[in-house]
Amino acid sequence: MGSPVPAGEGSPGASVATSTSPGLRPPTRRGTELVMLSFAAGLVTLALILVELNQERSLSLRVLYLGLAYLGLFACAHLAVRRWAPYADAAILPCVALLNGLGLVVIHRIDLAMEGTVFLDGSTWDPVAFKQVIWTAIGLVLFAATLKFLSDHRTLARFGYTFGLIGLVALMLPGVLPGFIAPEINGAKIWLRLGPLSLQPGEFAKILLMVFFAAFLVSKRDLFTTAGRRFLGMDLPRARDLGPLFAAWGVTVAVMVLQKDLGSSLLFFGIVLVLLYVATERAAWVVLGLGLFSGGAIVAWKLFAHVQQRVANWQDPIGRYERIGGGYQISQSLFGLATGGIGGAGLGAGRPEMIPEANTDFITAVIGEELGFVGFAALLLIYMIFALRGLRSAIAVRDSFGKLLGGGLAFAVCFQVFIVVGGVTKLIPMTGITAPFLSYGGSSLLANYILVALLLRISAAARAPQRAPKPKPQQPAIADQHTVMVERPK
Amino acid sequence: MQLTRAGFLVLLWLFVLAALRVVRSDLYAASGLRASGLPGFRRSEKSARGSKAPRQLVVTHGALTGTRISLDGRPILIGRADDSTLVLDDDFASTRHARLSMRGTDWYVEDLGSTNGTYLDRAKVTAPLRVPLGTPIRIGKTVIELRS
Numbered sequence: 127m128g129s130p131v132p133a134g135e136g137s138p139g140a141s142v143a144t145s146t147s148p149g150l151r152p153p154t155r156r157g158t159e160l161v162m163l164s165f166a167a168g169l170v171t172l173a174l175i176l177v178e179l180n181q182e183r184s185l186s187l188r189v190l191y192l193g194l195a196y197l198g199l200f201a202c203a204h205l206a207v208r209r210w211a212p213y214a215d216a217a218i219l220p221c222v223a224l225l226n227g228l229g230l231v232v233i234h235r236i237d238l239a240m241e242g243t244v245f246l247d248g249s250t251w252d253p254v255a256f257k258q259v260i261w262t263a264i265g266l267v268l269f270a271a272t273l274k275f276l277s278d279h280r281t282l283a284r285f286g287y288t289f290g291l292i293g294l295v296a297l298m299l300p301g302v303l304p305g306f307i308a309p310e311i312n313g314a315k316i317w318l319r320l321g322p323l324s325l326q327p328g329e330f331a332k333i334l335l336m337v338f339f340a341a342f343l344v345s346k347r348d349l350f351t352t353a354g355r356r357f358l359g360m361d362l363p364r365a366r367d368l369g370p371l372f373a374a375w376g377v378t379v380a381v382m383v384l385q386k387d388l389g390s391s392l393l394f395f396g397i398v399l400v401l402l403y404v405a406t407e408r409a410a411w412v413v414l415g416l417g418l419f420s421g422g423a424i425v426a427w428k429l430f431a432h433v434q435q436r437v438a439n440w441q442d443p444i445g446r447y448e449r450i451g452g453g454y455q456i457s458q459s460l461f462g463l464a465t466g467g468i469g470g471a472g473l474g475a476g477r478p479e480m481i482p483e484a485n486t487d488f489i490t491a492v493i494g495e496e497l498g499f500v501g502f503a504a505l506l507l508i509y510m511i512f513a514l515r516g517l518r519s520a521i522a523v524r525d526s527f528g529k530l531l532g533g534g535l536a537f538a539v540c541f542q543v544f545i546v547v548g549g550v551t552k553l554i555p556m557t558g559i560t561a562p563f564l565s566y567g568g569s570s571l572l573a574n575y576i577l578v579a580l581l582l583r584i585s586a587a588a589r590a591p592q593r594a595p596k597p598k599p600q601q602p603a604i605a606d607q608h609t610v611m612v613e614r615p616k
Numbered sequence: 617m618q619l620t621r622a623g624f625l626v627l628l629w630l631f632v633l634a635a636l637r638v639v640r641s642d643l644y645a646a647s648g649l650r651a652s653g654l655p656g657f658r659r660s661e662k663s664a665r666g667s668k669a670p671r672q673l674v675v676t677h678g679a680l681t682g683t684r685i686s687l688d689g690r691p692i693l694i695g696r697a698d699d700s701t702l703v704l705d706d707d708f709a710s711t712r713h714a715r716l717s718m719r720g721t722d723w724y725v726e727d728l729g730s731t732n733g734t735y736l737d738r739a740k741v742t743a744p745l746r747v748p749l750g751t752p753i754r755i756g757k758t759v760i761e762l763r764s
Contacts, residue, residue, distance in 0.1 A: 158638055165634060169627055176620055217638045224631060280698070344705060347679065472621040497625065504628040511635045518639070525703050526679050 155216040156208050162220035163204055167197035170227030173473055177235045180474030196227060199266060206270035207582060210277070215519055215585035221512040222563055222578050226262055226571070228505070229564035231473070232485070232492055233258050239479040254485065254566050261568040265575035272579035279583045283527040286341025290374055293334030296327035297381050314386045314558070326569035328382070328390055332397075333577055335378060336538065339398055340530040342371060343405040347526070371398075379422075386432055389545055389559025395419060396541045401534050440555035455482050459491035459550050470498025485566040487558050491550045506547070509562075513540040519585030532584040535577050670723055670749055670762035673716070678706065678758030687762070691717035694755055695728070708732045708756030716747065716762075723747045723762055732756060 171193030178185055200223045207214050234255035243251045276282070282289070300308040300316050311317055311324075318325045375398050382391035399415035426433045435451055443453030443460065458481045465471060476495040478484045484492050494502045516536025520529045539562050549556035560570040673692060675683045685692065685701060692701040695713035704713070710730035716723055726744040727734040734741040735754040752759045 155638075162631075162634060162638065165631055169624075169631060172624060172627065176624060179620070217635050221635060469621065469625070472618075473624065475621075497628070500625050501628055504625070504632050507632045508635070511632070511639065515639060521682060524680070524683060524685075524701075526705050529680075 154208075154212045156204070156212065159207070159216040159219055160201075160204055162216070163200050163223055164197060166220050166224035166227060167193060167200065169224060170196055170231060173228060173231040174234070176472065177231055177238070177474035180472055181235075181238050183238075196230075199263060203266045203269055206273055210270075210273040211582050211586035213586045213590035214582040215515045215589070217511055218515050218578060218582060218585065221508050221515075222575075224508060225505070225512075225563040228493070229489065229561075229566075230255060230258055230262065232478075232489055232496075232564070233566050235474055235496075236478050236485045236492065238474075239477070243479070257568075258566050258571070261571045264568075265571045268572055269575040269579045272576050273583060276580070276583055279528050279531065279580065279587060280525055282337050282531070282580075283341040283344065286338050286345075289334040290338030290342070293331040293338060294374065294377060294381075296334070297331040297378060299327055301381060301385055316385050316387050316390075323568070326567070328385075328387065329569040329573035330576075331378075332390070332394065332538070333535075333573055333580070335374065335394070336397060336401070336534045337531060338374065339371070339401050340527055340534055343401055343530060344527045346371075347405050371402075383426060383430075386430075387558070388433065388436065389549075389557035392545055392557055393538065393542055393559065395422075397534055397538050400537045400541075401530055404530055404533050436555045436557065440552060443552065455488065456550075456552055456556055458482070459488050460552060462491050462495035463551065466495040466498045466502075468499045470494075470496050470501055472496060486560055487546065487556075487565070488550055489565050490547050490561050493564070494550075506543070509540065509543045513537070515585065516581045519581065519588045522588035523584050524588070528584045528587060532581060535581050535584075539574070539577070669721060669764060670747075671764050672762070673702075673760055674763050675702070676752065676759045676761055678704075678756070680704070680758060687718070687723070689718050691715055694760075695730075702760070704756060704758055706756040706758055709758070713755050714741070714753075716753075717744075725753055730755075 171189065174189055174192060175185065178189060200219070203219060203223075207219060237251070237253040237255050240251040241253070245251075300318055303318070306319075308315060308318055316326055316328050318327055375395075378394055379391045382388075382394065395415075399412060399419075402411045402415070403409070427437060439446055439453040439456055443456040446452035447454055447457050462476065462478070462481055465476065470476075473496050476492065478492040478495065481488045481491055490502070490505075493505060497505070513536045516532055516539070520532030520536065523529055523532060542559060542562050545554070545557060546559050546561045548554040549559075560567050562574050563571065670687055672684050672686045675681050680702070683702070693712065693715055694700055694702045694704065694709075695711050696704055696706070696709050697711045700712070710728070710732070712728045713730040714725060714727050714734040716725050718724075723746070724744040725734065725736055725741055725747050727741045736745050736747065737751045737753075739745070741753075747753065747762055749764055750761055752761050
């Protein structure tokens with residue numbers, strides 16, 4: 127499809143349609159994907175070299191080996207796609223590879239900056255780049271496993287309620303378990319500690335609940351638009367049809383708010399709203415949802431001290447610079463972005479150690495400082511291409527469940543980027559949330575790789591040629607058969 | 617150092633452009649803008665094809681609005697069954713609802729014994745009927761039509 131369309135073939139739109147047509151075998155475009163992956167790996171290696179140079183460390187062949195290892199890792203993912211989803215979209219995996227690779231480089235770069243730092247409580251900085259590499263590898267294994275064992279995304283729809291239940295339980299688990307297994311870190315009780323591993327079940331619950339909402343909405347969509355009573359010019363569904371949806375929605379958002387995980391609750395609220403809108407095509411739901419959101423936000427602001435704090439920090443970070451829990455973090459992030467300016471300080475030449483939580487919530491601020499506006503804009507565009515491809519697959523796929531799930535997954539990544547970048551740049555109040563694929567954090571990375579596998583599965587279903595109909599028994603042409611042709615009487 | 621810094625940014629943007637190039641052909645389709653709507657394209661299409669043969673099936677109403685399936689001569693099955701070409705999940709559609717098939721250069725629609733019937737522009741389809749270009753076919757709450 128990337129090749130120019132011959133004049134006789136008609137419009138590009140028609141050539142796209144041809145790719146989903148039953149008869150012709152569309153190009154799988156796996157070659158393009160491999161080239162783009164190599165490009166991404168080259169860029170990541172270059173970024174690593176720049177960091178090492180700017181930090182005045184001796185360059186060795188080791189850097190090259192790391193780059194090749196990175197390429198090898200994604201080549202395995204590429205082979206998995208080639209084997210189990212040959213018609214998947216060619217742009218999604220390279221975008222993810224580049225984002226993840228840049229994330230690794232920046233995390234390594236922050237490790238270098240923080241090396242030898244001793245914190246107030248006497249602990250020293252623990253380098254995390256290597257851990258993140260391990261998480262990436264595990265993530266890619268999960269990615270391949272998802273592609274292998276889920277050969278048709280529609281099977282997920284059958285387990286909608288089960289997934290919803292598991293998701294809710296996983297979400298609540300850290301809240302109800304005792305402290306030694308579910309410790310409170312940075313004021314949020316959202317972690318499970320299993321031996322040396324810490325997991326955030328909420329990240330996985332997000333995907334499970336998305337599957338539930340998509341399956342639920344597909345099975346009940348007609349009831350949403352037809353049955354029920356009219357109220358204020360809008361057809362409201364009957365309460366019993368709406369019940370499970372609003373129950374799950376309310377419980378999820380409430381749990382996240384109680385766990386002080388504001389970013390995730392905002393993310394989840396947005397995702398369900400968009401799923402509702404996509405399923406019913408009614409703007410009224412969006413209006414209703416935004417109304418609910420404003421109401422909920424005001425109530426949360428009145429009730430919770432930590433929400434008030436976030437809002438105050440957002441309104442005037444520099445005025446609250448020196449207070450405890452004040453605007454220090456956001457101010458430092460803004461200073462970093464300002465230092466970066468248009469062209470950036472150069473990879474490895476900024477001062478990310480000035481920003482607290484630089485390798486998780488504020489990683490985009492570090493990138494903004496070192497790559498500047500130009501690099502940061504490119505990064506956002508890569509996210510945009512990722513989301514664009516996801517939404518495109520959702521439009522092209524032929525079943526409603528795939529449409530809803532694909533749209534929801536693509537939107538989730540997009541919205542997450544908006545929440546974290548909006549927070550870092552003081553557009554909206556900062557709510558702690560990871561930047562997908564960039565930030566340090568195992569659970570987020572694993573969950574996002576599962577998300578990518580699901581999107582690739584949906585895009586493969588959208589682009590793959592139809593299964594050939596069952597072969598009919600070959601019959602000789604009617605004229606050759608041993609029958610007498612009878613002219614129809616005129 | 618300045619050079620490497622700028623060089624990296626240029627390469628980063630090249631990656632973005634390369635990715636956009638990969639997806640370029642789909643951009644038109646995603647926005648619903650058909651390049652054949654542009655005068656230049658239309659002329660070349662007409663002269664190349666001569667006649668207006670239906671080339672794609674477009675869903676114009678219902679849950680799957682915007683879906684396009686291109687026609688290559690093989691019959692198109694419509695219904696709730698998983699192996700249909702167009703899978704509907706509409707309470708008013710039957711498992712095997714209707715079939716579009718090509719005979720000669722024309723496309724015909726026939727009803728496969730559905731509960732709620734198939735309508736070709738208001739007329740209930742009882743025997744195979746020829747489908748002109750742009751004529752709506754209603755199946756449950758879904759409306760499809762053929763386009764060139």
